[in-house]
Every structure is written in structure tokens, then in C-alpha cells.
Amino acid sequence: MLRESVDGLKWLAETQSDAMVLTSSGTGAMEAAISNTISPGDRVLSLVCGVFSERWAKLASAFGAEVERLKVEPGKAVTAEQVRAHLEKSTTKFHAVTITHNETSTGVLNDVQQIGQAVRQHGALSIVDAVTSFGATELPIDKWQLDVVVSGSQKALMLPPGLGVIFFGPKAWEAKSKCKTHSFYFDLNKYKKSLQEDTTPFTPNVSLIAGLQASIKMMKEEGKEAIFARHLRMRESLRSGLRAMGLELFVNDDCASPSITSILPPADLSVDKIRKTLKDRYRIIVADGQEELKGKIFRIGHMGYVFDRDILMTLASLEAALTELGHDCRANEAVKAAAALLSSTSR
Amino acid sequence: MLRESVDGLKWLAETQSDAMVLTSSGTGAMEAAISNTISPGDRVLSLVCGVFSERWAKLASAFGAEVERLKVEPGKAVTAEQVRAHLEKSTTKFHAVTITHNETSTGVLNDVQQIGQAVRQHGALSIVDAVTSFGATELPIDKWQLDVVVSGSQKALMLPPGLGVIFFGPKAWEAKSKCKTHSFYFDLNKYKKSLQEDTTPFTPNVSLIAGLQASIKMMKEEGKEAIFARHLRMRESLRSGLRAMGLELFVNDDCASPSITSILPPADLSVDKIRKTLKDRYRIIVADGQEELKGKIFRIGHMGYVFDRDILMTLASLEAALTELGHDCRANEAVKAAAALLSSTSR
Secondary structure, eight states, X not given: OHHHHHHHHHHHHTOOSEEEEEESOHHHHHHHHHHTTOOTTOEEEEEESSHHHHHHHHXXXXXXXXXXXXXXXXXXXXXXXXXXXXXXXXXXXXXXXXXXXXXXXXXXXXXXXXXXXXXXXXXXEEEEEOTTTBTTBOOOTXXXXXXXXXXXXXXXXXXXXXXXXXXXXXXXXXXHHHOOOOOSTTOHHHHHHHHTTTSOSSOOOHHHHHHHHHXXXXXXXXXXXXXXXXXXXXXXXXXXXXXXXXXXXXXXXXXXXXXXXXXXXXXXXXXXXHHHHHHHHHOOOXXXXXXXXXXXXXXXXXXXXXXXXXXXXXXXXXXXXXXXXXXXXXXXXXXXXXXXXXXXXXO | OHHHHHHHHHHHHTOOSEEEEEESOHHHHHHHHHHXXXXXXXXXXXXXXXXXXXXXXXXHHHTTOEEEEEEOOTTSOOOHHHHHHHHHHOSSOOSEEXXXXXXXXXXXXXXXXXXXXXXXXXXXXXXXXXXXXXXXXXXXXXTTTOSEEEEETTSTXXXXXXXXXXXXXXXXXXXXXXXXXXXXXXXXXXXXXXXXXXXXXXXXXXXXXXXXXHHHHHHHHHOHHHHHHHHHHHHHHHHHHHHHXXXXXXXXXXXXXXXXXXXXXXXXXXXXXXXXXHHHHHOOOOEEOOGGGXXXXXXXXXXXXXXXXXXXXXXXXXXXHHHHTTOOOTTTOHHHHHHHHHHHSOO
16 A cells, blocks of 8 residues: 555656655654754755745754745745845855745745756755645656655545655755754654565554555546646636636736635625635635734635536535625626636536 | 543543644654653663663654663563662663553563652653553553653554654653754644644644544543453453463563563464464454564554454464464363453453
């Protein structure tokens, strides 16, 4: 089961890097990324555009790194140009740059391919959080030459939470060999060695590895390109329906996430009321904004096991909920707009 | 679910210490124990009587502790007298002592109550691995004044693997406040804070927390004392049956584990052959010895969801397997001996 799962993860990431499965949350995989590559005092640049990209900075700091932040406004992406400029003006070299592929707290997809190139040219390790992007959009690790990529079981891999995933490339192993950080549970040397015997160093979450084997099989049947296209279709149809409803989207089209969409509530309604009505009436749970965005946006996830009908259901329910709350949803055009887009797309 | 689970864990451990649930293997909970209490250079005494107690020593070393081992032969328990003598002869104080309640690799139960007392008198923190003892035998943390106790979901808590459990007492929190070790994912301050809002700092293994809530409910229905008595009954009936079969037990009665029993193979049969026949013929998986004991013993687990009928089934199957392999099992007295013991015990 483990062997098939690991091979499947490598297939999905188009990589020869080592893929390892950890019994942990996605944050555990992030800790594995940092604790195997960063020594106290190492300079780390964290690209921050929301809660999860800020987590990289906190994590690296906790392990003694000297962290610098390149921060953009929530709802915006960090661009490769900004990264390049920041790295070029720096007088001393950065050991690593942390990147958040899909910033779940805002619904922004960062251009990891271009950013990764800038990081590589600077000579730093690229450490990528792909928790909510891996499996939802392309992330060809070898082609994009990324060093460390982490993800978790509960997003586009379609499983319950409880497994972390980490890809660790040659430059990362080289960094590991010089790394002075204490670690034991997340020591990747142990996982690599155990994997040679198709096992893990510590009792793993067996149920979820069985699940991963099954979800990889489903993904192979659907096909990588078809999965990624489906996520784009989810994004486009949802956004078109939301706009038809007269709602304002938090993120511009050019960096909108294929796996989660943030929406501003209408001026006359609170996020709390919208969330409560959707949950009580329609059993649909949408997320609040996090930290500074709490109450300012709500977020609809559409990663993994999500299909055309779910978008239609969500739009129809949201429209009904807003109408019930007294908001004028124009001519109830949301479902129609989304359905038109869905019907016109080949799959 | 989390609140009920955590309260249930405290009920089972008879403690006012903080109980926290981690999404990790049991070893992750061990890492949490060390990384929240031990700073590089701290002196740690590890009581070693097998593979899992040795893991404490390795883990503490990985975090920079200066580790000393008090080592006994596999199959023997570490006694409180040995610990007391070792601590007394030491010229400098130990910061912490690691203890393995039930050494799973040999099937030995160490006297944590007495050892804990010796450790407390020395002024060191007691850090206890209770992965395969918690829920199988009494472990009243407050009465025994233990500082840190860890366990996992997949043993006497009757769940699949994937959750770690940690109990953290006042002296441990005091040590934590002075601890200089880097940690983020296992930083217990975060778990304690989140628990005040009935949540966890990172997406937890939701399915297993639902499971823990259910298993705690089952345990409350059966009753603590009844559960511990059942484990003793499993141990006694199994041992009596094995002896009736003419097999030699690896561990003396005075420190035999209530949750796992190690057996020497008859001189004419290999552990491999016995394990293979049990698995192929009877779908019963018994464990090999680990490391230096590989091929020298086999181990029958009887923790958690194990009842009288399972002991009878296992003895009957083992007897049939040995007979099939050409070994003379005397007068097939094993089941009879065990059944007699089981029938005569009140529950």
C-alpha cells in the first residue's frame, strides 16, 4: 500500500524526488521541511500573503532561523519580480525561501514556477507549501526544479486529515547533510531508509495509507490533466455564478485559486449570517476569513472530490440563503451563468 | 468530540494534568515530551530494557541531551532499587528520567509507581512511555506524581494508529517555560491554548478523534477496574495455556506485561515457521522479536479490544499450528487450562 501510494504521489508531482508519507497534519510536513534543512542562524526569506505563508515564517523562526518577510497585502499574490528584486538587493545570501503555492486563507495561487526560478538563480533552497494545491493544479516538481514540497491528505488528495506528504530533492538532501537542527520523529533519513523496505520508521496511520492508495487509483483513472482542468472549471463556473449574483470576489482573476474562492459579503449582510443560514438550511459549510479577514470574507472550498453538480448546488443554495436574508440577488442568474459555462466546457 | 475525548483521557489517567491529543504516531508524542522539556546539554537518565525504552535515549540524544543509560537485560524489568542506586551514586543531578511503562519489545511491565517515586525524590522530571500500557493497566498519574506521560491511539485505546496522547503536569509546564529546544508542530503551549476553545492548533485527525470519543465511551461503560482486571485475566489465562502446552515464557511472572506476552519457540521450530503457519492457516498475526530478539521470541498482543474468546482461539490455533509443524504439544491441555482459569475468574 505504501509503495503504491508513494509511487502515485511521484506520478502526480512528476518527480524523481523522494516522496515520503508522515503521520501528521500538513503542518507536521512543514515542520519536517524546516527541521531537515534549516539550522539556527540560517537566513530564510518567507513570502507572506496570508495566514499559511506567515506560518512558514513562524516555523522557521521557531527553529532558530533568521527570517525576513516579503509581505504583500492579503488577496494579492507575491510575484516573481518582487522576489527577484528582493533577492537581488540583499547583501547576504538567503539559505532558503519559503513559498506558499495556494494561500488558503485568501484564495490566491502564487506562481511557483516563476518564483522557484528566481530562488534557484539566487542559489537558495525553495521550500513550498502545496497543501491546498497539490492534486488540484499542476506542480511538476522536477520541471520547476523545486527542492522541498509539502502537502496533506485532506485536500485535493480527497482523504480525511492525518497524513502529511513531503517531496525532498537532491539539493534538499545535500542541505540535510549539513543541517544542525535536532529532530527525530520528522528525521527524513529514517523515512528514506524505511521506505527501501516498503515501511515507515514509526507505526503509521495505516487506514489513511490504505485510503491514499485508493485515492491515487481514482486520480489515475480520471487522469492528471482532467483533474486539473476540472478544478479550473470549478473555479470559473463558481466565479461566473457569484458575479452573476452581484457578489464581489476578493481575488483578481489573474491569481485566483483553483481550489478555494473568497467572496466579500454584500454590504447589507454579515459573514456570520450567511454562514449560519447556509449551514442550517442547506448543510453547506463555508469558511470564515481568518485573523484580520475574519468577518470580512467567506470562502468556498472546491478542491478534490468536487464536481459540476456541487458548484450548481452551492450557487443555488447561496442564492436562496441570501434571498432569505433579504438580499436582492438580481434575477437569480447565478446557476444559469454557471450551468452555461459548465455545459460549454469539454471534459 | 475533542472535549469529551480529552476529559475521558483524564478520567482514565485519574489526573488533573493537561491532556492533549496530537496528530502523530506514539513516537510523535514521545518527541513532544522531549522537545517541550529538554534543552541541549540537559542530563537525562534513560531506563533501558528493550527497543522502545532505547528509543527514549535516542530521542533525547537527538535533541542534544546528555544521555546516560541504566540498562538491564531484555526480558527483565528495571527496578526502583536500581534506579535509586544509580541516581544516588550520580555526582550531578539529572534533569529528567525516561521510563517505559510497558516494554512492548519484550513484554515487561516496569513498576512506574516505585520508579517514579525514586525519580521525584532525586528532583528529576519523570517522562513515561505508556503507549502499550495506558488503558490496559492502572496508571493514576496524580497519585503516582508523574510529570509527563505519553500514549498512542492504536493499543488499549482500541483505535487505528494516527493519534498521540500526552499528559503534561505542573512540573513539566515549569520545565517547558525554561526549555530552549526548537519546536513548532509539537509546541504544547499551542495545544493548551487551542484546547481552551475546544480545538487544536493544526487540522487534527478528525476521524480518529471521533473514534476516541467512542472508545472512551465504551471504556466508561465497561469501567476502569473491569478493563484492568480483564487485561490481567488475558495475561494469566494465556500464560497458563502456554505453559500447559510446554512452552517457555520469556518474562518472569513478577514483571509480565498485561498487554503483550513473549514466548520462546520450541527448540525444534523456528519463529518464522510458527508465525507463517498461524497467519496462513488461522489468520492470526503474532509478532516476531525485534532487533537482537528477532527469531528468538514471538509475541502475542492482548491489549484493548481483546476478550476471553480471543485467548481461547489463539491458544487453540497455536496448539494446532505447532502440532501441524510436528511439535508434540503434550496432551492438548492448553485450551483446557486457560478455559479453567477464565471460568473460575469473576468479572
